[in-house]
Amino acid sequence: MRFPRPPPSERAFSIGIPAMIWQVLFFYIPLLFIIVSSVVKVSETGAIKGFTFTMVAHFFTPTYLKVIFSSILLALSNVVICFCIAYPLAYFMAFTGKRFKNTLLFLLLIPFWTNFLLHVYAWFYVLENQGFLNNMLIHLGLIKQPLVLLNSIFSIMIMMVYYYLPFMVLPIYSSLERFNANLIEASLDLGATWFQTFRRIILPLTMRGVRAGFFLVYIPSFGEFAIPELMGGDKQMFVGNVVSQYILAEGTGSLGAAFTVVSCAILLATAIFFYWLMDRYVYVKVR
Amino acid sequence: MLKFGKVGNLIFISLTYLFLWVPILVLFVFSFNTEGYPSPWSGFTWRWYEELIDSIYLWKAFGNSLIVALCSTLISCLMGVFLIFYAAQGGKEGARIGKYLGLFYGNMVIPETVLAVSLLGFFSLLSIPLGLATLVVAHTVLGLGFVVPIVYARFLELDYRLTEASLVLGATPTQTFFKVTLPLLMPSLITSALLVFIISFDDFILTYFCAGSSVQTLSLYILSMIRSGVSPVVNALSAVLLFISSLLVMIFFHLKTRSRIF
Numbered sequence: 001m002r003f004p005r006p007p008p009s010e011r012a013f014s015i016g017i018p019a020m021i022w023q024v025l026f027f028y029i030p031l032l033f034i035i036v037s038s039v040v041k042v043s044e045t046g047a048i049k050g051f052t053f054t055m056v057a058h059f060f061t062p063t064y065l066k067v068i069f070s071s072i073l074l075a076l077s078n079v080v081i082c083f084c085i086a087y088p089l090a091y092f093m094a095f096t097g098k099r100f101k102n103t104l105l106f107l108l109l110i111p112f113w114t115n116f117l118l119h120v121y122a123w124f125y126v127l128e129n130q131g132f133l134n135n136m137l138i139h140l141g142l143i144k145q146p147l148v149l150l151n152s153i154f155s156i157m158i159m160m161v162y163y164y165l166p167f168m169v170l171p172i173y174s175s176l177e178r179f180n181a182n183l184i185e186a187s188l189d190l191g192a193t194w195f196q197t198f199r200r201i202i203l204p205l206t207m208r209g210v211r212a213g214f215f216l217v218y219i220p221s222f223g224e225f226a227i228p229e230l231m232g233g234d235k236q237m238f239v240g241n242v243v244s245q246y247i248l249a250e251g252t253g254s255l256g257a258a259f260t261v262v263s264c265a266i267l268l269a270t271a272i273f274f275y276w277l278m279d280r281y282v283y284v285k286v287r
Numbered sequence: 288m289l290k291f292g293k294v295g296n297l298i299f300i301s302l303t304y305l306f307l308w309v310p311i312l313v314l315f316v317f318s319f320n321t322e323g324y325p326s327p328w329s330g331f332t333w334r335w336y337e338e339l340i341d342s343i344y345l346w347k348a349f350g351n352s353l354i355v356a357l358c359s360t361l362i363s364c365l366m367g368v369f370l371i372f373y374a375a376q377g378g379k380e381g382a383r384i385g386k387y388l389g390l391f392y393g394n395m396v397i398p399e400t401v402l403a404v405s406l407l408g409f410f411s412l413l414s415i416p417l418g419l420a421t422l423v424v425a426h427t428v429l430g431l432g433f434v435v436p437i438v439y440a441r442f443l444e445l446d447y448r449l450t451e452a453s454l455v456l457g458a459t460p461t462q463t464f465f466k467v468t469l470p471l472l473m474p475s476l477i478t479s480a481l482l483v484f485i486i487s488f489d490d491f492i493l494t495y496f497c498a499g500s501s502v503q504t505l506s507l508y509i510l511s512m513i514r515s516g517v518s519p520v521v522n523a524l525s526a527v528l529l530f531i532s533s534l535l536v537m538i539f540f541h542l543k544t545r546s547r548i549f
Contacts, residue, residue, distance in 0.1 A: 016373020019366035019431060023390050026428045030405035031397065037408060089303055092296060104300070106536060111307055113532040115489045117509040118525040122310035125317060130327060132313050162306070215395055223398030226491055230513065240400050247404050247496070257408060264401050271396070
């Protein structure tokens with residue numbers, strides 16, 4: 001038996017609307033604004049003079065495409081490394097080491113919930129010439145001279161993985177937690193190898209978490225500018241660095257906007273492509 | 288079940304957690320060092336903690352971060368709850384707002400840097416002076432992207448029979464919302480509030496662009512300290528912040544409702 005629902009009141013509408021107004025006003029309109037300002041020619045007095053694609057075209061040159069490409073590479077390698085660490089860890093927390101899952105999650109969340117600049121600073125201590133890692137390696141007799149670890153792609157990568165790892169672990173863990181472990185047993189009993197079970201049963205059924213992790217890591221690490229700047233010693237240029245330099249410098253605002261739009265469009269295109277790739281190759285068609 | 292066996296597991300897990308915790312422990316130990324970065328261990332002292340307590344600018348930045356985080360958490364949670372209230376009027380499926388909810392997932396597809404840059408351009412176009420208010424606005428946008436999806440996902444999981452029972456027994460929709468629906472949503476609401484608070488408090492990218500030159504938050508203060516030859520006061524500060532975040536994580540664990548996004 002179904003009861004008629006009360007008609008939604010107009011008051012309810014007016015109460016629900018502020019969130020949407022806020023979201024549109026401070027999220028979508030600014031995005032629209034930056035897209036528009038990347039193709040609009042503005043005179044010195046601030047009047048709009050017409051449309052131009054020269055600014056956008058300016059960034060389709062090898063120098064800038066290389067910056068965008070290296071950002072994609074950075075973000076992608078970050079995703080892959082995070083995935084390779086996160087999946088076994090999440091698997092351990094969800095099944096094998098279920099007893100310790102609260103402790104492990106607790107220890108994972110504490111660094112995650114402290115200011116990330118402090119992590120950057122902490123890694124300075126570990127990676128510098130006289131730092132913890134070099135001292136340890138010399139002590140163990142593995143190396144004679146301290147290695148130069150800071151201000152390199154290595155230190156950028158370490159910091160990226162360190163910061164983004166929980167973003168990958170948590171969604172994968174939550175999808176594994178809801179995963180029915182009997183399926184694994186059934187698959188193994190029916191003669192599948194461990195790898196087949198993983199490839200055909202576990203991975204496809206936890207794809208929701210993997211996909212969420214992919215977006216949570218790939219998108220922000222593409223735009224990252226603080227980590228490359230602080231850990232890379234300004235040697236490597238990524239999209240975030242170029243954008244922040246253009247935007248914060250005097251008079252190059254619209255160039256910065258144009259570069260933001262160009263790189264963001266390329267980012268979304270690659271994200272959709274990888275998304276499609278995951279969908280295409282993870283699900284195994286049953287014949 | 289896993290092929291690597293017990294030893295392999297143990298090695299893998301301990302290496303991962305060493306990776307996560309060694310930097311923090313090193314930082315913590317060196318907060319008691321008499322000499323600053325980058326000199327080796329030379330003796331025990333409480334000096335940096337005393338300096339931490341005495342540094343006025345740092346506490347001012349800390350206060351600013353706290354104000355921004357509290358305001359944006361409050362605003363985004365209030366607006367989020369109101370939005371869900373509106374959804375609750377539409378019946379089980381929240382039919383009337385379901386299609387608009389996609390609006391709030393945009394935050395996940397656009398990098399924070401891009402949002403920050405756009406907001407900066409937007410504010411300067413309208414010639415709104417940058418400061419605490421613009422920071423609160425920006426962080427609220429960030430917060431809505433967490434509150435709405437998390438609370439709405441929980442809302443969809445609720446047993447609609449409870450709401451229906453309440454309506455049939457004569458409660459008005461408003462009463463039903465505040466006495467039945469909202470209490471059931473409370474755990475997920477608190478979880479997302481905690482998340483928004485932490486994210487706003489630790490946020491760097493939005494703050495870096497939208498704070499302007501007059502306001503300093505904790506993140507910006509730490510950045511300036513890292514750039515201008517660091518003093519171990521930062522170590523002492525990180526020990527304090529670690530303590531605070533462990534407390535918050537403990538609260539999070541007591542709620543025992545992990546959000547659906549994570």
